[in-house]
Amino acid sequence: MNKRPYGPFERQRPNDGQPTVLLVLAGALLIGGGLLAGILFKPFDWQDNAAPAPARVSELVYPAATELELTLPANEEWLLPSAAATAGGLTFVLDAGHGRILGIDSSGVATYDSSSGLELHQPMAIATDGRRLFVADSLAGQVLILDLAGRLEKAIRLPGPVAAEEEVRPIGVAVAPDGRILVSDASNHRVLFLDGDGSLLKTVGADRRAEGSEGFNVPGALTVDARGNVYVVDTLNGRVVKLSPDGEFIRDYGRLGGTAGTLSRPKGVAVDGAGRVFVSDGLLAAVEVFSPDGAYLGVIGRRDPANPTSGSLFQAPAGLWLDGDRLYVTDRFAGLVTFSLPGAD
Amino acid sequence: MTGPTRAFALVGVVALVLLAVGVGVVLGEEKNVAGTKHDVATEGTPPCVYCHIPRDAQGELLYARDPNGVGPYSGLKPFCFSCHDGTVAPLKSYIFDLTRPDHPADPGVRGQDCTRCHDPHETGYGKFLKLPGGADFCRNCHFRAGPTDHPVDIDALTAGRAPPDGHWDPEAGDFSGTRLWNAAGTGPGSFVKCLTCHSPHGSQPDTAINTVAVSPLDGSSVSLCQSCHVSGRGD
Numbered sequence: 037m038n039k040r041p042y043g044p045f046e047r048q049r050p051n052d053g054q055p056t057v058l059l060v061l062a063g064a065l066l067i068g069g070g071l072l073a074g075i076l077f078k079p080f081d082w083q084d085n086a087a088p089a090p091a092r093v094s095e096l097v098y099p100a101a102t103e104l105e106l107t108l109p110a111n112e113e114w115l116l117p118s119a120a121a122t123a124g125g126l127t128f129v130l131d132a133g134h135g136r137i138l139g140i141d142s143s144g145v146a147t148y149d150s151s152s153g154l155e156l157h158q159p160m161a162i163a164t165d166g167r168r169l170f171v172a173d174s175l176a177g178q179v180l181i182l183d184l185a186g187r188l189e190k191a192i193r194l195p196g197p198v199a200a201e202e203e204v205r206p207i208g209v210a211v212a213p214d215g216r217i218l219v220s221d222a223s224n225h226r227v228l229f230l231d232g233d234g235s236l237l238k239t240v241g242a243d244r245r246a247e248g249s250e251g252f253n254v255p256g257a258l259t260v261d262a263r264g265n266v267y268v269v270d271t272l273n274g275r276v277v278k279l280s281p282d283g284e285f286i287r288d289y290g291r292l293g294g295t296a297g298t299l300s301r302p303k304g305v306a307v308d309g310a311g312r313v314f315v316s317d318g319l320l321a322a323v324e325v326f327s328p329d330g331a332y333l334g335v336i337g338r339r340d341p342a343n344p345t346s347g348s349l350f351q352a353p354a355g356l357w358l359d360g361d362r363l364y365v366t367d368r369f370a371g372l373v374t375f376s377l378p379g380a381d
Numbered sequence: 382m383t384g385p386t387r388a389f390a391l392v393g394v395v396a397l398v399l400l401a402v403g404v405g406v407v408l409g410e411e412k413n414v415a416g417t418k419h420d421v422a423t424e425g426t427p428p429c430v431y432c433h434i435p436r437d438a439q440g441e442l443l444y445a446r447d448p449n450g451v452g453p454y455s456g457l458k459p460f461c462f463s464c465h466d467g468t469v470a471p472l473k474s475y476i477f478d479l480t481r482p483d484h485p486a487d488p489g490v491r492g493q494d495c496t497r498c499h500d501p502h503e504t505g506y507g508k509f510l511k512l513p514g515g516a517d518f519c520r521n522c523h524f525r526a527g528p529t530d531h532p533v534d535i536d537a538l539t540a541g542r543a544p545p546d547g548h549w550d551p552e553a554g555d556f557s558g559t560r561l562w563n564a565a566g567t568g569p570g571s572f573v574k575c576l577t578c579h580s581p582h583g584s585q586p587d588t589a590i591n592t593v594a595v596s597p598l599d600g601s602s603v604s605l606c607q608s609c610h611v612s613g614r615g616d
Contacts, residue, residue: 321459351459
């Protein structure tokens with residue numbers, strides 16, 4: 037049989053497996069090498085005519101001046117302090133580890149100690165209406181109302197859900213302008229609305245772990261703005277939920293994440309007169325600020341406020357309290373850190 | 382099969398195997414966490430995402446999750462504390478009291494954090510321990526071949542010898558059956574364990590001996606004397 041001779045290209049066509057593998061490998065090497073060369077040496081700038089890149093979000097620093105760093109009171113020790121509130125010239129700090137409240141004066145000295153008359157069990161949140169203190173005593177399942185001298189006025193035992201498997205564990209408390217008391221129940225994933233006497237008005241949440249507008253996954257700290265809107269730290273959903281004064285879902289701030297503008301483990305919340313939302317994050321060791329419509333405004337708590345990469349002042353920031361233009365951050369290990377915020381009032 | 386087909390088939394098979402292994406690992410972990418106390422997921426959400434927080438590819442990392450890098454609150458401790466701080470879970474005993482050591486964890490040293498003894502995915506042995514509890518757990522590190530001045534002969538069983546008090550519970554199967562008191566075996570069952578005298582949390586540095594009276598955090602006691610001399614027993 038007269039075979040047609042191979043053409044020049046046909047002769048080079050591989051006709052067994054090994055050269056094929058080599059060819060594929062060579063192709064892969066070429067492509068990979070090209071990519072690497074492009075990345076390393078950037079032979080041309082394909083973004084030549086692109087708009088200038090916006091500032092990286094993590095470079096956003098919210099204007100705040102550090103005023104005080106009180107690792108420990110001058111005359112006392114606290115263990116894992118959880119939150120603070122100011123009233124009557126004192127800063128009342130919850131010493132969660134020792135189960136007591138310490139009243140700290142402006143020079144950092146503890147002039148009040150609740151432990152002679154009160155036994156608290158991991159108090160996690162404190163609020164005030166200026167005349168009284170409201171303390172979420174988490175393991176006791178109670179909210180205590182004290183006068184500013186520390187005398188107990190009332191202990192509100194919180195009701196559990198009908199089919200509750202877990203004890204009520206209040207870790208957030210706030211007082212609305214109309215006198216209603218708001219309490220978060222971490223174990224049962226709900227927020228309780230109580231009247232001024234402590235009677236239950238309504239509950240918000242699904243009584244189980246939930247998300248979206250349906251409920252919370254470990255509701256934590258609470259605060260109320262001047263209009264009575266309620267802000268709830270929704271710990272494991274990585275957000276702060278805003279509720280209307282009647283408890284209707286309005287919107288949320290942040291989402292679960294590890295980057296600027298997201299939240300890993302939100303702990304404390306405060307709202308200023310302009311509606312800006314301040315959230316402490318225990319895992320990111322930061323206080324993040326959001327505009328009323330949810331835009332990320334920057335971070336508070338850098339060692340060098342002008343340099344976002346200069347490290348954190350915090351170790352485990354938790355409770356937040358805003359008094360005028362002064363922000364009080366209670367850090368579980370670093371103690372009390374206060375900032376002045378221009379234009380916050 | 383021609384050469385290119387064979388090469389692609391080989392690559393495809395390897396990729397499939399790797400994918401299968403990866404999916405298996407992930408599914409296996411989820412299976413372990415699901416239904417445990419570490420399953421904090423809402424309905425329909427995988428339990429992984431609350432700890433293995435999804436990285437926002439468009440965003441800048443705010444900072445490292447370890448703000449200190451060194452010291453007692455470093456390494457994985459901030460991560461564990463971010464739930465075990467009285468919010469998601471109540472504070473327990475002395476675990477995050479930084480003035481007291483956690484034996485034998487060395488925060489910030491890879492492999493020596495909380496995860497030296499605990500694995501959040503491990504459910505087989507209680508308290509999310511990585512290995513079976515009891516004396517055998519301690520002996521994973523505290524094994525010893527020669528003589529000792531330890532008051533309790535922790536190698537008695539493996540050596541086939543009785544402990545110094547001459548009495549041990551042959552049914553216990555490990556050192557936890559050793560009795561120091563009530564030689565007749567009629568006592569209240571105060572079988573001595575490692576944890577009778579030692580504690581991994583809140584004890585003394587170096588010896589891990591319990592000497593602390595009562596933890597203010599949860600009222601638990603790890604007092605050395607009271608672990609045997611319980612009021613009312615008359616021992």
